[in-house]
Amino acid sequence: MKNLLIPLICCISLFWSHSSAQTAIDKKVSIDVENKALVEIIYDISKKNQITFYFDPNSLPYFTYNRKDDDKQLWKLLTELLNGTSLKALPYDENGILIIDRDKTSRAQVDTLITKWNDGRYKYPFDTRLKKLDISFPSQNPSSEMVNFTFSVKDKEYGEPIIGAVIRNQDLSVNGVTDIDGECTLNLDPGKHDLELTYTGYQGVELQLLIEEDADIELVMEVQSFMLDEIEITAFNxxxxxxxxxxxxxxxxxxxxxxxxxxxxxxxxxxxxxxxxxxxxxxxxxxxxxxxxxxxxxxxxxxxxxxxxxxxxxxxxxxxxxxxxxxxxxxxxxxxxxxxxxxxxxxxxxNSSPKKKESIGGKGGIGTTVVKLMLEGPLSDKVNFLVSGRGSFSDYILDRIPNVELQNSSAQFYDGNFVLNYEISDRQSIDINGYLSHDFFEYNKEFGFEWDNRHLGARWSGSWSDGWYSTISLNYGAYLSAQSTINSASGSRFSTELSYYKGLASLTKSWGESGYIKVGIEAIDYSLATDNLIAIENSVIQGGEIQRKASMSMSPFITIKKKINDQISGEASLRWSNYQSKGPGNIYTYSEDIIDELNISGIAPLDGAD
Structure with missing residues (x-):
């Protein structure tokens, strides 16, 4: 029995010591802030109470607070400060606190957040270092009595006096506050003093002072800048x-x-x-x-x-x-x-052209039936890329539907695309892009469909002096489809393919205020592959081929936009399309306009050059 009591007592002792230990979020803190951002409040609490905060600097709101709290539990204070946001405060360890999105509390996401703070990728979005100043007032006959150090503090940009700036040493034996004129006088022992000058919203000053006689000086403080991520705002009034x-x-x-x-x-x-x-x-x-x-x-x-x-x-x-x-x-x-x-x-x-970024990043997700991933970023100073992929895994849903026909069915797809952007200069760039998709559908092993989209292209764009802008793009694409009949006396597979080559060129010239003239031409060459009907084994269907014609279209166009005055502006476009059939093949002439094999009255051969 004694042998059992000893480990039991040890376990109780360990539990009691752990449960009675106060975590950082349970501490009581005091704040007195005026026009201060949340990140500044967190920084001050961290510095005064030896607490480490882990958060995404870009997720915090940057509106300011005015409030005063005395001996308030930190958890209650943070809850009030975060009210109205998607963030919440959680204890991490005895000296750490997480401020994290309510939907991002998984272990992996927390570990990523901690790692980014530990390796320096996350930091406070302002310079927390103190500006260092060495000031000396030596004397050939140093005073053995107290000396007066008088100083004034002003805003560096506007020259206005700063009221309420605090100066103190480490143990607070020396401290003072600037008055309405931004001035303060300290009565100091002759010798060296390490002082710190601070004011809300300004970069602090670490003052290393040597004073041996009465002295006065003017100090300046700089507004503390927040280092926020770049944002792009686009709007129309x-x-x-x-x-x-x-x-x-x-x-x-x-x-x-x-x-x-x-x-x-x-x-x-x-x-x-x-x-x-x-x-x-x-x-x-x-x-x-x-x-x-x-x-x-x-x-x-x-x-x-x-x-x-x-x-x-x-x-x-x-x-x-x-x-x-x-x-x-x-x-x-x-x-x-x-x-x-x-x-x-x-x-x-x-359009899926990648935006210029400083580092490679991406996003992805898994839904009920689809998994997808996208990555984009720089390969060099002038080259940026984007690549994405997506696929389905929906058959498990069909397997669970209480219908035998649906359980024997299948529906799957995938797609992917890439874009590579090369900046030749500030005025010229090239995009190379591609896209591929595939679908497969089969119902009850009776019939099914398949189809593919394919695209590969390149686009050059450039701007010139005097408002000239031009683009040239070359593209290839194809669409393939197939229809199958399975487990039937008429089992067969019918497939067809359409492909094209496309060229587009345009030249634009600005015209007055917000006006322009654009001219261009588009050429597309279409090809229809031979349609194939293939009979499945033991089918009564007789396979065969159908020769399809090719075609080509040539389309010049012009667009004019002009602002006539403050009340009248207009835009007009004109496009002329010329469509031609191409061989090989035959053109049939029918009598009495009745399209029937028995009414063919003439045949004109069409070769590939027509």
Whole structure:
């Protein structure tokens, strides 16, 4: 029994010592602040109470506080200071406190936060070091009695006296406060003194003073600057919206799409278009869209100037674009610039060019059916990259549906894209980009579909003196699709492929105030591969091929925008398209305009040069 009591007593002792130890967040602190930011309050508490705070400096609000608290529990004080934010305070150890987002409290996220503080990647967003000053007032006949040290403190930029600046030594045996004129006098022993001059919102001064006789001096203090991350603000005022000559143009904020409830848990760019006026859905759980009565195929979808023929996954359930990789999206559903063509309803123009960053970073996530990852950053001072990938794992959901036909079905997809940007100079840059997507759908092992989108392109853009700007882009793309019939007497696989080469060049010249003239030309060469019908083993279907024709379009265009006066401005575009068929193939002439094999009255051969 004695042998059992000894470890039991030890355990109780250890538990009691641990539970009775006061953590940093339970300490009582006092503050008296006026127009002070939260990060400054945290820094002062840390310095005065030997507490270490761990937080993301960019997550803290930068509005100021005015309050006074005496002997208040630190946890209660931080809770009040963080009220209205998504942050909360948590104890880390006896001397540490976490200030972290309520949704980022996992062990991995906490460890990352601690590591960033320990290795110096995170620090207080202002210079916490004291400015050092060595001042000497020597005397050939040093006084053996007390001497007076009189000083005034002024703002370095404006020269105004600073009222309430505090000067003191380490043990507080010497201390003083500047008066209404920013002046203070200290009665000191002759010799050396280490003093510290501080004032809220200003960089502190460490004063190493040698004084052997009465002296006076003027000191200056600098405002303490916050080192915040760079932000970019883009906005249009009401007058600009009135003066804008382009009607029906919607610039989509990609960041705001994340707050919209989405199908299958992933941000869907195309599905989100339905919130815009004039845009309607093709059907429930479908990503196709109609604009002002137009059909799906009457809307042009572009990604980095490349044509995307099928912008959906899973038979239209999900958009084919990873929202993390798309940097801008513009929907033209009224006025359409002459540089866009070959569609009559609308144009959705997507761009994924990487933004210039100081370091490589990214984001990713795992949803109920989709996993995705995006990385972007610099490879050198002039080269930036973006690469992203996304894939589905939805079959496990079908396996759990109490329906045998759905359990025997499969729906999978993946997509990926990359962009490489090279800054030739301040005025010229080149983008090389690519995109690939693949879909596979099979229902009850009876029939299925497959399709692929492919795109590879390069774009050069440059600006010249006197308001000249030009772009040249070259693109290749393809769309492959296949339809299969399985486990049937008519089992077969029908496949087809459409590919194109596209060249686009434009030259723009500014014209007066906010006006310009743009001319350009677009050439697209389309090729349709031979359609193949392949019979599956034991099928009654007879396989075969259908030779398809190729085609080419050439489209010059011009756009003019001009502001005539403060009340009148206008913009107009003209595009002329020339469409030609290409061989090899045959052109049939039918009698009585009845398209039937029996009514063929003539055949004209069409070779590849026609």
């Amino acid at each position: 009401a007058q600009e919206k009135i003066e804008n000559t382009r009607t029906g143009v919607e610039v989509i904020d990609i960041g705001k799409l994340e707050v919209i409830p989405q199908v299958m848990g992933d941000v869907d760019i195309i599905k989100s278009l339905e919130l815009l006026p004039g845009v309607t859905s093709v059907g429930e759980l479908s990503s196709g869209f109609n604009v002002r009565g137009g059909n799906i195929d009457e809307s042009l979808v572009l990604l980095n100037d490349g044509i995307i023929f099928n912008p959906t996954h899973v038979i239209g359930f999900i958009s084919a674009f990873n929202s993390d990789a798309v940097k801008s999206a513009t929907l033209y559903k009224g006025y359409v610039d002459g540089g866009f063509g070959n569609r009559s309803s609308a144009v959705l123009d997507l």
